[in-house]
Amino acid sequence: MQISQRISTITGGGSDGWEVFYRARAMKASGVPVTELTIGEHDVRTHPDILNAMHAAAMGGHTGYAIVPGIMALREAVAARVQAQSGVPTTYKHVIITPGGQAALFAAHMALCDPGDTALYLDPYYATYPGTLRGAGAVARAIQIHAKDGFQPHARDIAAAAPGAKTLLINSPNNPTGVVYSRATLQGIADVCVQNDLWLISDEVYDTQIWEGSHISPRALPGMAERTLVVGSMSKSHAMTGSRIGWIIAPPDVIVHLTNLATHTNYGVAGFIQDAALFALHQGASLEAEIAAPFRRRRDLSLRILAKQNVVHAVPAQGAMYIMLDIRATGLSGQDFANQLLDTHHIAVMPGESFGTAAAGHIRVAMTIADNAYEQALRQVVRFAGEIATP
Numbered sequence: 001m002q003i004s005q006r007i008s009t010i011t012g013g014g015s016d017g018w019e020v021f022y023r024a025r026a027m028k029a030s031g032v033p034v035t036e037l038t039i040g041e042h043d044v045r046t047h048p049d050i051l052n053a054m055h056a057a058a059m060g061g062h063t064g065y066a067i068v069p070g071i072m073a074l075r076e077a078v079a080a081r082v083q084a085q086s087g088v089p090t091t092y093k094h095v096i097i098t099p100g101g102q103a104a105l106f107a108a109h110m111a112l113c114d115p116g117d118t119a120l121y122l123d124p125y126y127a128t129y130p131g132t133l134r135g136a137g138a139v140a141r142a143i144q145i146h147a148k149d150g151f152q153p154h155a156r157d158i159a160a161a162a163p164g165a166k167t168l169l170i171n172s173p174n175n176p177t178g179v180v181y182s183r184a185t186l187q188g189i190a191d192v193c194v195q196n197d198l199w200l201i202s203d204e205v206y207d208t209q210i211w212e213g214s215h216i217s218p219r220a221l222p223g224m225a226e227r228t229l230v231v232g233s234m235s236k237s238h239a240m241t242g243s244r245i246g247w248i249i250a251p252p253d254v255i256v257h258l259t260n261l262a263t264h265t266n267y268g269v270a271g272f273i274q275d276a277a278l279f280a281l282h283q284g285a286s287l288e289a290e291i292a293a294p295f296r297r298r299r300d301l302s303l304r305i306l307a308k309q310n311v312v313h314a315v316p317a318q319g320a321m322y323i324m325l326d327i328r329a330t331g332l333s334g335q336d337f338a339n340q341l342l343d344t345h346h347i348a349v350m351p352g353e354s355f356g357t358a359a360a361g362h363i364r365v366a367m368t369i370a371d372n373a374y375e376q377a378l379r380q381v382v383r384f385a386g387e388i389a390t391p
């Protein structure tokens, strides 16, 4: 008996890039104290007030089937948030609530790509991207972004890949690089989309974590609202990773199709989770700022530590909960550096190679542990790099 090509090729075969992470977890399980700077999860849990709202909603009976595209009050709250941030007129008709950003990424590609259509994405990329695109039946095609450009995508590289493609997936603030795309970068991307009649899927799940510049949604650029699907999530903005709650913003006719897709796949999101999400959004920007604050602090701390040496160079750390470090001066690949760091100092970071080929010779450090421990660990990473570079 055979299972489908679509599912069996989802990981692309070979390595999934998470070996260092799995090895770190195995070491921890065997009793070795490993400092994990790997996955993008906060060191705080979901706020107790949000949990109380969730509990009250569930106890109040909101445990039956919820309406598929999302409860009206939440769709309206998301639309208001998006309109306030982007300036683009947005109503509940532009919004579908999804079980997290990941499900939104998959649904967006399912909605736009027929089997065999080319779906473009940028390398370095969030680890699930190629599999998500393949899972939706598309031919996933990576476009290389360059370290020498500070990992800002170049319109000419996208234009070269665009003819015949159906969609382009971008992500700013970016995981893994921490780069925030400038207005010029986004305008260049928008121009390529218009010229080549591409749909743009804009993954904005880190939109509350901006340390330099400002978050610009490409949906707000001229001519883009009708060809852009924005993926949003409360995982990072509200420390609600386990609640699985996010959304897609799209033209209303696309939302109708996405609702049909949801009816035949996940049948929407639990009502008590949606009520908790609504409560969380009603807390406004202050709660979002509170949740983002530790990453800003640790990012500033990182830059202070890195300023004192010249072996390890930070990729412009403009947003998100990661800092990407160029360790090419050590002569090691990101993979070898991460493995040796884990073996010798019991610190786990993600090799740049886990996120494609463009970030080879880099490591991604998740700023997701308490400040003191983070400071010690980063100092150790930098010392280790220095020792290798000048033995």
Ligand SMILES: Cc1ncc(COP(=O)(O)O)c(C=O)c1O
Binding pocket: 040, 099, 100, 101, 102, 103, 126, 171, 174, 175, 203, 205, 232, 233, 234, 235, 241, 245, 246
């Ligand atoms: C760039 C990016 N997009 C989407 C997601 C998915 O987030 P979630 O499904 O938790 O909303 C993540 C999670 O780490 C991410 O880093």
